[in-house]
Amino acid sequence: MSGEKPSSGALALRCANLHRHLGQGEGRVHVLKGVSFEARRGEVCAIVGPSGCGKSTLLYLLGLLDRPDDGQIEINGRLMSNTDDAARTAARGEHIGFVFQFHFLMLEFTALENVMMPMRKLGRLTPSEMKARAHSLLESVGLGAKTHRLGTQLSGGEQQRVAVARALANQPTILLADEPTGNLDVKNSALVFDLLTRLAKEQGQAVVLVTHNPEIAQRCDFTRPMRDGLFV
């Protein structure tokens, strides 16, 4: 991991003509119908739209958590849509950070351990460096005093802030957030969004977030509305 700030404005993520069906047999639905999209470093993009329009499905495809039925996905210029599981997993660990709606902390672990977990897998830092970085990230999300609390001992807002810190742990170039404030009150929503955008801008990351919250969407650099599996 380099300490240098990545060049702002460079293309981090690109997808073209993405198709995805979900379900089987008669229940099979064409969720994404040829979606194309780009995200650049230092920009925050909101994908908005009604439930079931394909926002989250697109996000999982962009994050290489799922495979498209057709179309291309490039991460930092490298075509990833046709690669094997190992390459996709490696790309997730190195280039992509996720924040989910239900924060998905590992509750048996402390806040510090949760943040250190991606770093431990990537193995670029020494244990003491990992610890220092995790402390620093938790400080920056306002949880410096609660680093040793288990996930179960944190409030919903605090858990989501730990999730943000964890997503930034490996200094990914892309940060994907699936309704990161959807489960939080207004105050915590604003706090988490500010954190996400501030830290991402500071580190020159491309942020793509899916949201239903119009206030959050308005505060992004640009918004892409979706309907019936297509950007409108």
Add this chain to the structure above:
Amino acid sequence: MSPNLRIAYRFLTAKKRAMLMSLACTVLGVGLFIVTQATTSGFEKFFTKTILGINGAIRIEDKIQDTMRSIMAEGSTDSYFAQREGVKYIEGIDEPQLVADAVRSFPNVRGISAVVRGNVQITSSFKTEDAQVFGINLDDHIRVSDLAEQITNGKLSDYRDSPNGTLIGRVLADRLQIGVGDSISIAARGQSRRARVTAIFETGYRDADKTNVYMHLPEARSLLKKPAGATLLQISLIDPDRAPQDAARMEQVLRHGAKPWQEREKSWLEVFRALRISTGITVTVFTLIASLAMFNTLAMIVLEKTKDIAILRSMGYERRDITQIFLWQAAIVLAIGTALGALFGWSVTWLVEQVPLNLTGIFKSDHLIVVRDPNHYFAAIATAVVMVMVASLIPSRRAARLEPGDIVRGTAQ
């Protein structure tokens, strides 16, 4: 600690009750395997020791005379069984000293005793019993048997100093109602002579204690009218387990029938082997239960941790990391379970050894006999490791196959 091991440990300790159940089953499986093998092997070893202590490792009894068939067969094959088929066995050894000298050249031989054996009738003041007399040279025979340790009444030195002294088995002495110092009459081949009981022995093998009488070789020769030769040569070996190979070689070289103890006692040894296998199968069921418990625990953890699996996969943890995390959980249970199981097995084996039990028959003992053999511990641990790891593979692989996208979307099957 590796990240995968750290995660495995936390996952496991979060499911304490299920983990303790798997652990308990593993401890029981390993422990009971060790205990049953210790007891069955204990009796087998004790039986072997008793038999070797009475009859030695090899007995050379008969002279081999070639027939026309064996002479013809010898040209085509050198094998032990092929030669045995076409030969004639002539009872006894004509030149025991020559044969004994030749036997001494075998490196595994520890001692040789020439024995003259015959059926006799022994009469005490109360009754008469059939018996078998063994004419021995005491010093030679002590080297090929445990006779010195088997004396329960009287002294071996008294026997050595008394030309008409006899050593009589415990059961026979009880039947004749005689004790050390009593006089008996030994009759064979139409003549009888007086002898004195100088000591009573007990081998623990009832058949031997019921019939065997030892007397000095010259006295036995005179009584049985065998002035030369010997009925058999009893041989003890440094490594009794090599008796079959040594006996086969002796038979080839010496042209005398040589029987190893494994062949003499084949039927009993087969019984012990069958017993060991059947108890082994029974206790393997416990290990099977342990593996099922582990399977159940891991399957539960996989179900409960699907979201955690998705998080780990989203962070860059590979499928093999997920497999490892679940196999580590099995390995942790196995490591603790087998260590505690071995300790449990050792402790129960010790307790079993203390149980008073009066055993007579093919051997005599006042307690349960056990053997502490490291191989039993290795076998128990290896069985548990194989079964538990195999059972753990299924949920581990299932966890690794989960698609993170499906999980976060909530459609994982």
